[in-house]
Amino acid sequence: MDFKAEIAASIAEAVSLDTNEILGAMEIPPNPEMGDYAYPCFRLAKTLRKAPPLIATEIAEKIKAPAFIKEVKVIGAYLNFFTDKSFFAKEIITKVLSEKENYGKSNEGDKKAVVIDYSSPNIAKPFHVGHLRSTVIGNAIYKIYEFLGYKCVGVNHLGDWGTQFGKLITAYKLWGDQKKVEEEGISELMRLYVQFHEEAEKDDSLNDTARAWFVKMQDGDEEALTLWKWFKDLSLKEFERVYKTLGVTFDSYAGESFYNDKMAAVVDELKEKNLLKESNGAMIVDLEDAKMPPCLIIRTDGGTLYATRDITAAIYRKKTYDFVKDIYVTAIDQNLHFAQWFKVIEKMGYDWSKDLVHVPFGLVSLESGKLSTRKGNVVLMEDLLNEAVKKTAEIIEEKNPDLLNKEEVARQVGIGAVIFDDLYNGRIKDIVFSWQKMLSFEGETGPYVQYTNARACSVLKKAGVTEVSADVDYSHLTDDAAVEVVKLLASFNDKVKDAADKYEPSIVSRYLVDLAQAFNKFYHDNVILADDENTRNARLAVVKSVSTVLKSGLALLGIEAPEQM
Ligand code: ARG
Numbered sequence: 341m342d343f344k345a346e347i348a349a350s351i352a353e354a355v356s357l358d359t360n361e362i363l364g365a366m367e368i369p370p371n372p373e374m375g376d377y378a379y380p381c382f383r384l385a386k387t388l389r390k391a392p393p394l395i396a397t398e399i400a401e402k403i404k405a406p407a408f409i410k411e412v413k414v415i416g417a418y419l420n421f422f423t424d425k426s427f428f429a430k431e432i433i434t435k436v437l438s439e440k441e442n443y444g445k446s447n448e449g450d451k452k453a454v455v456i457d458y459s460s461p462n463i464a465k466p467f468h469v470g471h472l473r474s475t476v477i478g479n480a481i482y483k484i485y486e487f488l489g490y491k492c493v494g495v496n497h498l499g500d501w502g503t504q505f506g507k508l509i510t511a512y513k514l515w516g517d518q519k520k521v522e523e524e525g526i527s528e529l530m531r532l533y534v535q536f537h538e539e540a541e542k543d544d545s546l547n548d549t550a551r552a553w554f555v556k557m558q559d560g561d562e563e564a565l566t567l568w569k570w571f572k573d574l575s576l577k578e579f580e581r582v583y584k585t586l587g588v589t590f591d592s593y594a595g596e597s598f599y600n601d602k603m604a605a606v607v608d609e610l611k612e613k614n615l616l617k618e619s620n621g622a623m624i625v626d627l628e629d630a631k632m633p634p635c636l637i638i639r640t641d642g643g644t645l646y647a648t649r650d651i652t653a654a655i656y657r658k659k660t661y662d663f664v665k666d667i668y669v670t671a672i673d674q675n676l677h678f679a680q681w682f683k684v685i686e687k688m689g690y691d692w693s694k695d696l697v698h699v700p701f702g703l704v705s706l707e708s709g710k711l712s713t714r715k716g717n718v719v720l721m722e723d724l725l726n727e728a729v730k731k732t733a734e735i736i737e738e739k740n741p742d743l744l745n746k747e748e749v750a751r752q753v754g755i756g757a758v759i760f761d762d763l764y765n766g767r768i769k770d771i772v773f774s775w776q777k778m779l780s781f782e783g784e785t786g787p788y789v790q791y792t793n794a795r796a797c798s799v800l801k802k803a804g805v806t807e808v809s810a811d812v813d814y815s816h817l818t819d820d821a822a823v824e825v826v827k828l829l830a831s832f833n834d835k836v837k838d839a840a841d842k843y844e845p846s847i848v849s850r851y852l853v854d855l856a857q858a859f860n861k862f863y864h865d866n867v868i869l870a871d872d873e874n875t876r877n878a879r880l881a882v883v884k885s886v887s888t889v890l891k892s893g894l895a896l897l898g899i900e901a902p903e904q905m
Pocket of ligand 1: 457459460461462497498499650668669670
């Protein structure tokens with residue numbers, strides 16, 4: 341039963357309007373004295389040509405509220421609905437316990453395709469903290485859309501093409517050592533790349549050599565491509581380790597190089613559509629009418645660019661997946677890049693340009709000096725993740741030295757802490773990495789939510805019941821703490837939807853903290869394993885429901901939920 345929808349239907353009937361119109365404006369009041377659901381009547385003032393409080397009063401007199409509503413009260417311009425608490429608890433808990441891990445899911449996506457472009461590091465360069473954010477946010481958006489019935493396609497749009505690889509080949513051929521590259525991987529490639537720039541300052545002809553190598557790559561030269569492929573494989577091996585630790589996977593690794601042979605057709609199309617203009621020897625799409633600098637398509641030396649590949653990739657994805665949304669998760673400093681080429685797609689006459697979504701996020705800074713950095717200010721992600729696991733292992737050793745499979749739990753909690761910390765604030769906010777904050781078992785952290793779930797699991801274990809029954813006496817669940825928990829359980833799907841609409845996983849993480857806090861209050865206020873069997877069974881049903889939803893919610897964020905910690 342959808343409580344909100346039923347209430348909306350009863351209002352709609354009272355004023356002879358469409359239910360959906362009413363439903364969209366329904367609210368959940370911030371405090372229980374204002375009821376469980378509310379409808380702001382000023383929405384109807386225009387249509388009904390009356391003062392909002394008067395409308396509220398008239399509806400309250402007329403309405404045939406659903407059976408689960410105990411009272412309808414007018415407060416100012418609001419109609420406030422008070423549910424029969426035990427009836428409400430019964431509906432929600434029965435639903436959670438029967439649907440289990442499917443509770444909160446919906447089919448609204450109708451299997452339509454959503455492409456999510458996330459992580460997308462550059463080969464031969466370190467996987468930095470910005471890529472970690474993209475990975476974690478993108479992965480959560482993927483899971484959230486999947487939960488709502490969409491068919492998600494996760495794409496790792498690797499930065500594996502461009503003039504920089506001409507530079508790298510040049511540097512390797514001049515100063516590189518095969519063994520060293522094999523042993524040290526990306527960090528040695530980085531060193532060569534830096535050396536190239538230093539030497540090219542003194543000797544500009546190196547730049548010509550680099551350009552020539554990239555042209556060879558574009559033309560399919562075997563030697564050039566073999567080296568490039570080797571750099572790519574080495575890099576991927578390092579990235580894969582990070583993905584494995586994070587538990588993140590992709591459906592496609594079609595990166596920039598994948599579009600090498602597909603760009604010419606798009607450039608032709610731009611020409612045919614009269615969008616391509618020459619400017620100082622380069623080819624651009626003018627965006628003056630959109631008040632943006634031009635989008636560079638072909639460089640003076642004939643090379644293509646990042647934007648050329650993005651435009652080509654979007655057209656390819658539309659053809660291949662027929663997406664309803666194509667989402668790009670990157671740092672905020674790429675805002676202009678996306679705005680520009682989205683505009684180019686629009687100018688090409690593709691109405692699906694409106695389905696291209698850039699999801700930017702803020703920067704990460706590091707508590708000064710607290711993180712080991714092997715290379716300048718680029719913290720290697722592996723170091724960071726390993727450090728999180730190590731620190732968590734120390735905490736477990738101190739708090740719960742007898743825990744079984746300590747190592748596994750340290751991994752789940754340490755990694756969960758990093759992910760949760762990243763997803764807790766609105767994504768646009770800059771974040772400061774703080775071990776102390778993120779690893780705390782109290783406060784608004786991943787370990788806190790995981791710990792709450794583990795506590796629920798341990799109560800269930802202690803109770804010794806394998807299957808918690810929903811056939812309980814719900815009159816035992818009318819205390820404030822229980823009601824608050826039930827209300828939160830009821831709003832799970834709404835929160836997930838909201839997170840999807842706003843591309844904002846923090847809505848889910850904040851919800852989980854609220855649910856954990858409400859549950860801990862319930863746990864504190866009530867003896868769960870009460871002597872009275874009816875009371876005990878009712879409370880166990882709450883415990884099981886909370887554990888179920890915490891686990892589902894954590895999974896949406898890409899975080900595991902250990903049963904003991
Ligand atoms: N490789 C880019 C970077 O590291 C991110 C790519 C994002 N995706 C895209 N389709 N442009 O900054």
